Amino acid sequence: MFAEENGLKGDPRLQHISQSIRVIPHFPKNGIMFQDITTLLLDHKAFKDTVDIFVDRYRDMHISVVAGIEARGFVFGSAVALGIGAKFVPLRKPRKLPGEVFFEKYSLEYGTDCLEMHVGAVQPGERAIVIDDLVATGGTLSAGIKLLERAKAEVVECACVIGVPEVKVMTQLL
Template identity: 50%
Template sequence: MTVPNAPVASAAQNRRQDPKTVKDYIRTIVDFPKEGIKFRDVTTLFADARGFRMAVDQLLTPYAGTRIDKVVGLEARGFILGGAVAHQLTVGFVPIRKKGKLPGAVLSEAYALEYGEAVMEIHDDALQPGDQVLIVDDLLATGGTARAAIRLCERLGAEVVGCAFVIDLPDLGGRALLEGSGVDVYALTSFDD
């Protein structure tokens, strides 16, 4: 039932009243995908309207006043976050996908995995020289995927203004790798184990 003339809380008021942090919305699943792994599941964050809004708003905060022409999202959860961030900024969204998933002409970049190699791709016309790009993903672990994305953007002549993540796993060294190559890294939360 709707009460006529009842005060309606704004989104900002609702956020101020919510004592939760982004980390509170993230579920940990032990022994997934294999024994000994603690999987940080952001689908619970995405499923909660307040949590998701909080994450998107916070991903944008350090880039207020920065020119961003495109948001680049990394497969697959970076598509969800990156699309929402691009919408908030009113800029285009560019996906970077695993090899063989994009139609048309692409640039490819290989990166090391624990046991082997993987390849990420971007359309060869997705970015223009001089574009200011924000890369968005859910998780920063070893930094291999993000570093491959940075290289792809740079090969197209774009400048990466930063990489924004929901979660950083600092023990795996991704932040150090990216910052060591001169890229600004921002994460909403971290898990040390």
């Protein structure tokens, strides 16, 4: 989806990125095909290409907030924030942030969880993107969007490296 819509179809970087992602069957439970991005991070070129593709997309979109979902969204989100000159806002699991937080509960493909964001981290009207490593059901990204919208930010787009069930590299939403 992302590749065709953004002129990346046939881009050799996408194939290299896709090939650098290890699939681990039946983790964390039976029936889940876990998409392990740690092998992508070990490949300097694949990691750089991943970040570069996102930076190229968001560089001229006047994004002031990159919100990364714990934990792997921190890796990509912080690098993209630096690349486009935006602030990075971590969206964390419960009880990891000190001080006042917004929280949002959501469902996963194998359970439930919650995300939190510091109150005051995002100002009304700021343009934001949400980044994570993978989208499966969309529940985590949806929780991230709701947190940012609660702070009255304009969520421009969500971005993930991997889309499941058909492993698609560089998936975008919205």
